[in-house]
Amino acid sequence: MSVSRRAVRTDGEATRNRILQAAGELFAAGGYAETTSKAIAAHAEVDLASINYHFGNRNGLYQAVLAEAHRQLISLVDLRSLAGSQVSASDKLMRLFEHLVQRSQDEGSWNIQVLARELLAPSSHLKVLLQNEVLPKIQVIRQILADITGIPVDDPALTRCLVSIAAPCGMLLVAKRGVPGPLNDVLRMPGAVIAHHLHTFALAGLEAISSDYRESAKSPRRSRPAKSAGPAKKG
Template sequence: MNKPKSLRTKEKDTPQRTARVDGTRTRARIIESAGRLIGASGLAETTSKAIAAAAGVDLASINYHFGNRDGLYKAVLVEAHRRLITLDELQGIANGDRPPQDKLRQFLDRLVTRALTPRNWNGNVLARELLSPGSHIEVLLEQEIGPKFRVMSKVLSEISGIPVGDPALIRCAVSIGAPCAMIFVAHRNDNPLSRQIDAMDKDELVDHLLNFALGGLQAIGRNHARTPAPSA
């Protein structure tokens, strides 16, 4: 007796789906293991052999899933940035019904909260890359920072009056992000600055960053409005 077509199809597809699930889990496990080791010791001091051992895989698995060691590190950087803040989170903030100033505070609160979390591997990896950026940082600009900036640029444009796409808005974004990056990096190690930051009230720190950002955006916006457009 022949089996129904739907049942034959299900039996045929199940091994493929199982293989895909197992492959996804293995890939995630390698990224997690690599992130922990690189976050603790740095990329140069972390061997592929150590990563494979920590993940419970062989060296061939790293090449299979990531192409090579550079491909793995790029995947680690992307995952580290996603754990800081995701594109979906930013879109939720930017597309909300709140005034733009409140949206900017939400964004800053999210960054500061995660900058002050216990020293997890994704924070350590990003801090190391910010302190000593290499060619790998391009993947962050293309896959994470660029798309996220395009979302938040709408909020910055609403506050400043500077059109989206204007280079002045990029400079504003850098000025707003730099203090958050400084807090993020400083908090990765135990030092006098990190201890002072830890002693601060988080909401007061966020409010300070917000007021600083708003003052800058409004001042740059006024100056931008007074500056004549370049001749065609």
């Protein structure tokens, strides 16, 4: 009795997803260095050959886990859908904050823990994650910020805006709950309050930078550093 290709493909996808889930849980709990392929195989109830078949090796598996973790944080499909929606650019930014805050507050979610570990102690795999997952999403977010500010997408001023907006979101992701301090106080606040604050604060900053950018465009000399008068001449 022959087995259809569809059945084989479905079984293979189920096994791959089971390995990915098991690896994500173990990497989140113990980190990449402390998690062996043998432990992952046991947790996923597969043999080592299955890991090599689907991911090549432990490095390939870890990169796949990082990519899946970032997709669970926010997918490129969802981000493009938001960017293409009919709401204002300001509302798009608000919805982005709401989404990220909600994800950051997901207790026990392995994807957040994996990303936090990688951000706090970057490995060589972070470059792969940035290239394959993060940068395409950044381009979409840059366009939203450009629509808000009127600053061209490729302008360095917009890059600074992007970093200023991403930084507090990154802090929410890597923060450990229960650790005393102001950040823990923020994490205990309702998500809607946090998202509203991030949005209000971001819009004020974006408006200030946008205004400064427009003024600089009108008077290019304002953006140039003043020339030194040089040493005073002796009389």
